[in-house]
Amino acid sequence: MTESINAGTNNTIVLEADKLTKRYEDGVLALDELSFTIKSSEIYAMLGANGAGKTTTINLFLNFIEPTSGEARVMGIVTHKEPLLAKEKLAFVSENVMLYQNFTAIQNLDYFAKLGGKKNYTRDDYRNVLLRVGLQEEAHNKRLKGFSKGMRQKCGIAIAILKDAPAILLDEPTSGLDPKAGYEFIQLLDNLRSEGKSILMSTHDIFRAREIADTVGIMNQGKLVMQAGRDELTDKDLEQLYMKYMAGHMEAAA
Ligand SMILES: Nc1ncnc2c1ncn2[C@@H]1O[C@H](COP(=O)(O)OP(=O)(O)OP(=O)(O)O)[C@@H](O)[C@H]1O
Ligand SMILES: [Mg+2]
Structure with a gap:
């Protein structure tokens, strides 16, 4: 894979989770063969209940933790094999x-x-x-x-x-922002996308996710249970899908 990203003009895969699996030392299976790709000029929003595995995913891209199996890659660089090189390609806001x-x-x-x-x-x-x-x-x-x-x-x-950096990772970036700041933040992400950035964000805000993301993924117990492009979903669809998967989550936990 080449290093050159012409802002907004190509469709290079920048971020890639490939059967990414994480079992913590205490036995908790936080991620179970998670796979997705995010191209340049693309925003991907990860939704999911508390404990679904969103922060774990981001921490694996940053190599704060090691995967049990599978790979997180940034511009083709496997993050746990070449952590320093990978970190150069990533900006992170916790x-x-x-x-x-x-x-x-x-x-x-x-x-x-x-x-x-x-x-x-x-x-x-x-x-x-x-x-x-x-x-x-x-x-x-x-x-x-x-x-x-x-x-x-x-x-x-x-x-x-x-x-x-070509990729930006954001863990719940709009939590704590007032509505005006939240709105401005969405405009800013839109801006960064048009500069060619590849953006992965976790959020609990399903409406903002639909507003800004090119692709929305819903996670449940370490698995991607739904993924859809913005044109495939209305707000109502997304809310209903989210509730459906959360209901499934609660039944599974009961
Ligand atoms: N360091 C750790 N050691 C053991 N288990 C962990 C650790 N960090 C997270 N977990 C567990 O892994 C699972 C996924 O947690 P994670 O923090 O990735 O979820 P999340 O989707 O970011 O949740 P939230 O919406 O609350 O931020 C949970 O069951 C959590 O308890
Ligand atoms: Mg989290």
Whole structure:
């Protein structure tokens, strides 16, 4: 596979789960032969109840944990075989963004950009990316200590954008965002998609998922139980399908 991704113009597979299986040390089978592909300029939303395996999937792509069998690949690189190379291709925003509370927003961006090997960004670049993610200018030089969860989330997303990786992984990115910030966040994802990014997000927000994702997958007990393209589903379909699979989940657990 070549390294070149011409933003938005080709259909390279960027993220791929291939029979990805994870059994934790205590015996819990969190993922059971999960397979899916995400191309460049594509957003994939993973839905599923608590414990369905969404965070486990993301952690396997990041090689925070090792698969029991199967592979997670980014641009053809097997994440547990070449973790450092794979990490270069991935930007990640976790649900609880871990940043330096005593640094300002700009200082956090500068620190993490340099840590990621990006040494040429200017103050203007930082300012522009913070404005792009919707962090008001008055906050740029304030310490993160006083920030709300949503404001910290925006800084995390700004850092992910600065990394300029072909793939972005987001674990419940809209949790903690107010409705306006949630709406703006969806516009931002749309923007990143048109730049050619490949985006995998886990979410509990089925309506936002349908609004923005090209493909929606529903997970249940470590398996992908439904996958559909956005044009195949209405909001009502998706809600009913979700409830149906969740009902199945409850019966199985009873
Ligand atoms: N470190 C761990 N050790 C053992 N079991 C774990 C570990 N992490 C997760 N699990 C189990 O694996 C399963 C999948 O968990 P995971 O966190 O991937 O779900 P999730 O879909 O992200 O859920 P949520 O919507 O609550 O974030 C659950 O049964 C969970 O209890
Ligand atoms: Mg999770």
